[in-house]
Amino acid sequence: MNVLVFILLSLLKVAVVTVIFLTAVAYTVLLERKLVGRIQNRWGPSRVGPFGLLQPLADGIKLFLKEDLMPDEVARPLFILAPIIALSCALISIGVIPFGENIRWHGVDMFQIADLNIGLLVILGVTSIGVYGIALSGWSSNNKYSLLGSLRSTAQMISYELALGLSVIGVVLRTGSLRLRDIVNVQNTHGILSWNIFGGLQLIAFFIYLTAAFAETNRTPFDLPEAESELTAGYHTEYSSMKFAMFFMAEYANMINVGCVATLLFLGGWSSPFGNLLPAFGGPLVQALLPVFWFVAKVFCFLFLYVWVRGTLPRFRYDQLMGFGWKFLLPLAIANVMVSSLALAFRG
Amino acid sequence: MHLALFIIFGLMCLGGAVNLLLQRHPINSALSLIVVMSSLAVLYLLLGAEFLALAQIIVYSGAIMVLFVFVIMLLNAGEEERTHGSRAAYLAGIPGVMALFAVLTSTFFTLRTSFGSARLGGFLVTTQDLSRVLFRNLLLPFEVTSILILVAILGAVVLAGKER
Numbered sequence: 001m002n003v004l005v006f007i008l009l010s011l012l013k014v015a016v017v018t019v020i021f022l023t024a025v026a027y028t029v030l031l032e033r034k035l036v037g038r039i040q041n042r043w044g045p046s047r048v049g050p051f052g053l054l055q056p057l058a059d060g061i062k063l064f065l066k067e068d069l070m071p072d073e074v075a076r077p078l079f080i081l082a083p084i085i086a087l088s089c090a091l092i093s094i095g096v097i098p099f100g101e102n103i104r105w106h107g108v109d110m111f112q113i114a115d116l117n118i119g120l121l122v123i124l125g126v127t128s129i130g131v132y133g134i135a136l137s138g139w140s141s142n143n144k145y146s147l148l149g150s151l152r153s154t155a156q157m158i159s160y161e162l163a164l165g166l167s168v169i170g171v172v173l174r175t176g177s178l179r180l181r182d183i184v185n186v187q188n189t190h191g192i193l194s195w196n197i198f199g200g201l202q203l204i205a206f207f208i209y210l211t212a213a214f215a216e217t218n219r220t221p222f223d224l225p226e227a228e229s230e231l232t233a234g235y236h237t238e239y240s241s242m243k244f245a246m247f248f249m250a251e252y253a254n255m256i257n258v259g260c261v262a263t264l265l266f267l268g269g270w271s272s273p274f275g276n277l278l279p280a281f282g283g284p285l286v287q288a289l290l291p292v293f294w295f296v297a298k299v300f301c302f303l304f305l306y307v308w309v310r311g312t313l314p315r316f317r318y319d320q321l322m323g324f325g326w327k328f329l330l331p332l333a334i335a336n337v338m339v340s341s342l343a344l345a346f347r348g
Numbered sequence: 349m350h351l352a353l354f355i356i357f358g359l360m361c362l363g364g365a366v367n368l369l370l371q372r373h374p375i376n377s378a379l380s381l382i383v384v385m386s387s388l389a390v391l392y393l394l395l396g397a398e399f400l401a402l403a404q405i406i407v408y409s410g411a412i413m414v415l416f417v418f419v420i421m422l423l424n425a426g427e428e429e430r431t432h433g434s435r436a437a438y439l440a441g442i443p444g445v446m447a448l449f450a451v452l453t454s455t456f457f458t459l460r461t462s463f464g465s466a467r468l469g470g471f472l473v474t475t476q477d478l479s480r481v482l483f484r485n486l487l488l489p490f491e492v493t494s495i496l497i498l499v500a501i502l503g504a505v506v507l508a509g510k511e512r
Binding site: 154155157 | 414417
């Protein structure tokens, strides 16, 4: 493999994926506003462009042009570092996620930036580092609401990370590998029947993952870190302009990441739900892009679920949140690991 | 390439460790410790221990240090006073450290042939290899360690429960 070609193609991949990812983040915000609007029987944004489709662009320009206020008493280096940590950790995870079949062009995998043996662990590791963004933002703001918000958020993330980590063990046991491509390849033999959620009997693990992921991304019904009624805006109270936008983007980028990981681990990744029932049609290009379509469709369903839950469920009380995490999700996750490993050992 | 990465992250690790001692504010020290642990993870990765590297990130940088930062934030600890330290620390500490350093250096130099060698980026210990060693050859120590941790957790629960 030519080194120069490798470097150029890798840079191209990174650029394309980053641009698509950031656009997806912007349009997830619009999707949320539109859907929540419909759930609440109103229109949502509809003025900028056709059907309000240019709203993210207008929001972006607005946030860029706003004055960047920095209060006097903040711990300046950490105050600036915090949103950078939050956003960069949210953007790194996408680098190990495979979007489609392993199709090589000049010896370079076209649908994944980096294929690592320990891809799943990288995602968990990056998620656990991302906590610092929120923790430091609250502390460095020198504001009681920010500090309370970030304390809540940190405690919540530590508690639910355990359940999150344990919920994926069943999937790893079934695959026998931490490589994300291997995890998907196990699931793409008989379409929807061999997905981990049904064929791998990981329905409970999926539920645990889903709940823990909602808590990890600070989304309703676990959005206590930014509970408006008690904490003004939580950890990002003192942030304005692009620094606020970075937190905002990090939250939505994390939603998409979680959706991608859930798709890969439980919903068969890029594999078609019909398996081989669907005849191969179109040329090789269509066949190469069809898996990407399935992947994106599944992630979209996941994002839809996110918004739907936000429009439906009220917020937890803080002690309920902790009790739910430690007394219900964690034992359930441990039981799931035991039952899954026993079943796998019994089957051979 | 590997050597360049080793030098960069080795320096980052040392810089973080020195900064950890020099910083006056506990949260800055904790952040330096995170830098030290994360750069150690990269050094493990350079030696081909990929699982260990990520376990280092998840457990140490991700979980334990988050708890450190959490406690510092919760107690809202302020900056510590800069003191001169005790006379005894200067009299006994500096020669002691130098003696320890000398002993370690001489030991490493005399025994370096029997240590074997590990090349940077030369080989890869996969998760399967690691777990095979851990669950076959070292099963008993592994399980004993887990019981030790369980006892520690129970102890912490008992100590915390006594307050009420």
